[in-house]
Amino acid sequence: MKVLVAVKRVVDYNVKVRVKADNTGVDLANVKMSMNPFCEIGVEEAIRLKEKGIATEVVVVSIGPNAAQEQLRTALALGADRAILVETNDELRSLAVTKLLKAVVDQEQPQLIMLGKQAIDSDNNQTGQMLGALTGYAQGTFASKVEVAGDKVNVTREIDGGLQTVALNLPAIVTTDLRLNEPRYASLPNIMKAKKKPLEIITPDSLGVSTASTVTTLKVEAPATRSAGIKVKSVAELVEKLKNEAKVI
Amino acid sequence: MAILVIAEHTNVALGAATLNTVSAAKAIGGDIHVLVAGAGSAAVAEAAAKIDGVSKVLSADNAAFAHQLPENVAPLIAEVGKGYTHILASATTNGKNIMPRVAALLDVDQISEIIAVESADTFKRPIYAGNAIATVQSNAAIKVITVRGTGFDAAAAEGGSAAVEAVTVGSDAGISAFVSEELAKSDRPELTAAKIVVSGGRGMQNGENFAMLNRIADKLGAAVGASRAAVDAGFVPNDMQVGQTGKIVAPELYIAVGISGAIQHLAGMKDSKVIVAINKDEDAPIFQVADYGLVADLFDAIPELEAAL
Numbered sequence: 001m002k003v004l005v006a007v008k009r010v011v012d013y014n015v016k017v018r019v020k021a022d023n024t025g026v027d028l029a030n031v032k033m034s035m036n037p038f039c040e041i042g043v044e045e046a047i048r049l050k051e052k053g054i055a056t057e058v059v060v061v062s063i064g065p066n067a068a069q070e071q072l073r074t075a076l077a078l079g080a081d082r083a084i085l086v087e088t089n090d091e092l093r094s095l096a097v098t099k100l101l102k103a104v105v106d107q108e109q110p111q112l113i114m115l116g117k118q119a120i121d122s123d124n125n126q127t128g129q130m131l132g133a134l135t136g137y138a139q140g141t142f143a144s145k146v147e148v149a150g151d152k153v154n155v156t157r158e159i160d161g162g163l164q165t166v167a168l169n170l171p172a173i174v175t176t177d178l179r180l181n182e183p184r185y186a187s188l189p190n191i192m193k194a195k196k197k198p199l200e201i202i203t204p205d206s207l208g209v210s211t212a213s214t215v216t217t218l219k220v221e222a223p224a225t226r227s228a229g230i231k232v233k234s235v236a237e238l239v240e241k242l243k244n245e246a247k248v249i
Numbered sequence: 250m251a252i253l254v255i256a257e258h259t260n261v262a263l264g265a266a267t268l269n270t271v272s273a274a275k276a277i278g279g280d281i282h283v284l285v286a287g288a289g290s291a292a293v294a295e296a297a298a299k300i301d302g303v304s305k306v307l308s309a310d311n312a313a314f315a316h317q318l319p320e321n322v323a324p325l326i327a328e329v330g331k332g333y334t335h336i337l338a339s340a341t342t343n344g345k346n347i348m349p350r351v352a353a354l355l356d357v358d359q360i361s362e363i364i365a366v367e368s369a370d371t372f373k374r375p376i377y378a379g380n381a382i383a384t385v386q387s388n389a390a391i392k393v394i395t396v397r398g399t400g401f402d403a404a405a406a407e408g409g410s411a412a413v414e415a416v417t418v419g420s421d422a423g424i425s426a427f428v429s430e431e432l433a434k435s436d437r438p439e440l441t442a443a444k445i446v447v448s449g450g451r452g453m454q455n456g457e458n459f460a461m462l463n464r465i466a467d468k469l470g471a472a473v474g475a476s477r478a479a480v481d482a483g484f485v486p487n488d489m490q491v492g493q494t495g496k497i498v499a500p501e502l503y504i505a506v507g508i509s510g511a512i513q514h515l516a517g518m519k520d521s522k523v524i525v526a527i528n529k530d531e532d533a534p535i536f537q538v539a540d541y542g543l544v545a546d547l548f549d550a551i552p553e554l555e556a557a558l
């Protein structure tokens with residue numbers, strides 16, 4: 001079966017972003033960019049399915065600027081077979097991204113589609129679920145375990161109360177949570193090999209998809225800052241402060 | 250203007266998060282209706298009818314909605330929601346699972362995890378792990394929104410007397426099935442609703458040591474949370490994770506024990522009223538947001554704290 005994994009280029013999770021002085025967004029100039037960590041988990045899971053002989057081909061797709069080729073090459077170095085970049089410099093909302101992904105799904109006809117549960121820049125947590133609506137496929141979000149069995153996939157999901165397992169008909173959509181796996185690192189020989197793997201670049205226009213949105217960002221501000229308080233010297237002092245100063249216990 | 254609020258519930262009890270979402274609806278302004286999609290969920294519909302400010306409850310009681318499978322519930326919400334200007338749900342794992350699917354069925358963008366209502370079409374939401382707050386405006390005919398509970402006070406659970414109407418739309422899409430559930434059992438308050446939260450991190454070393462935090466939590470009537478590192482290491486279950494990609498809490502008092510204070514963790518707790526950090530590393534970033542910091546070995550400090558309470 002073919003597995004499609006959507007990967008997003010985002011600011012690296014170690015970077016503490018700053019809001020631009022003109023409040024139009026965050027400053028991404030000279031900031032380290034990486035593959036969204038949840039997408040890395042998606043790539044890893046797809047590769048493991050291939051290693052188990054369940055997946056026959058792993059295709060990765062990204063929607064973003066030309067530089068997103070870097071993240072696609074990383075996915076290829078990790079073991080994906082082929083990559084597609086839908087190139088655009090626009091900052092797209094999840095619905096537009098989903099429509100582009102749907103067009104790619106129509107062309108590729110994967111049996112399993114993996115996405116991250118959340119992009120750590122927009123913190124949207126929407127795309128997998130939206131793709132479920134547009135394809136009519138079932139969705140297993142926030143997955144901590146994925147088991148393909150015949151024409152179904154069992155997905156264990158991390159939910160507020162604990163864990164829930166659902167059985168989905170294939171083709172299906174899975175979004176990854178942190179505990180699904182621990183992604184591997186790419187080895188140097190594999191990074192070299194990845195340079196020769198196919199990477200196709202297409203445009204939203206060629207897919208016939210309009211990327212217009214109903215939402216506009218009016219401004220982006222820094223959050224209220226919290227200043228450090230005091231250091232207490234002992235547990236006794238801490239308890240005294242909590243009782244008499246903060247009055248919270 | 251009429252607003253549809255999707256009830257968070259367990260089929261037998263209304264989830265507390267619904268009350269915060271009703272407050273967000275009040276801030277938008279307009280008639281507020283609550284949709285209860287469940288199975289054998291009459292008691293939830295009755296509870297929803299009592300929420301202050303709710304003028305109608307729609308009860309969709311159908312076996313297909315028993316486990317909140319989005320393949321079954323999203324088409325219902327999209328259908329019922331067509332007559333509304335806004336559809337709101339709590340940003341619980343359930344709301345997050347279902348609402349984007351609803352939005353895409355209605356061909357509109359979804360606005361995730363709002364923390365403030367500026368006007369009927371303009372909202373504030375955190376992005377980049379809360380390191381920036383975006384103000385976004387929507388011109389969609391139907392605004393599909395999830396609401397972060399910590400941004401809004403709970404509406405009064407009593408005081409309303411809305412009529413309950415049955416909704417008969419709904420069927421099993423036949424593409425997904427519930428298999429099983431492993432729910433954490435605890436007598437402690439729910440993490441996102443607790444007035445006090447005691448959280449442990451990698452510094453706790455193992456799951457057994459969390460018993461120390463449990464004892465403190467029991468003395469304080471607190472919930473127990475954790476960092477990602479503690480969950481990943483298997484000390485405690487996933488439902489205890491506080492942070493950007495876990496639960497968002499804003500209690501009166503948050504006590505972080507053996508937690509370094511990575512931005513992803515801070516994203517989930519930095520709106521707490523009072524923050525206490527206990528960490529043996531005086532340079533740990535958690536101290537930059539703590540009102541009271543105690544530089545100490547937790548294995549000395551926690552037993553002492555227990556004795557002092």
Ligand SMILES: Cc1cc2nc3c(=O)[nH]c(=O)nc-3n(C[C@H](O)[C@H](O)[C@H](O)COP(=O)(O)OP(=O)(O)OC[C@H]3O[C@@H](n4cnc5c(N)ncnc54)[C@H](O)[C@@H]3O)c2cc1C
Pocket residue numbers: 013037038120449450451452453475476477478479490491492493494495496506507508509510511512513514517527528529530533545546547548
């Ligand atoms: C995509 C992504 C999503 C993430 N989401 C989340 C999230 O939602 N929530 C979250 O918490 N993290 C999240 N993280 C992880 C985050 O980046 C940190 O790795 C994590 O929060 C660290 O947990 P910790 O503070 O327990 O561990 P560490 O950073 O290892 O800190 C342990 C602390 O314990 C202290 N300590 C050790 N022993 C003792 C002792 N005996 N007494 C006192 N202090 C002691 C140490 O000084 C240290 O400060 C995410 C990361 C990524 C990449």
Ligand SMILES: Nc1ncnc2c1ncn2[C@@H]1O[C@H](COP(=O)(O)O)[C@@H](O)[C@H]1O
Pocket residue numbers: 005006007008009036038039061062063064094097114115116117118119120122123124125126127128
């Ligand atoms: N521009 C993009 N290109 C490829 N995949 C994306 C893009 N945006 C979102 N996704 C996928 O959708 C997931 C969730 O993103 P979001 O819904 O934006 O939080 C990501 O982890 C990706 O798998």
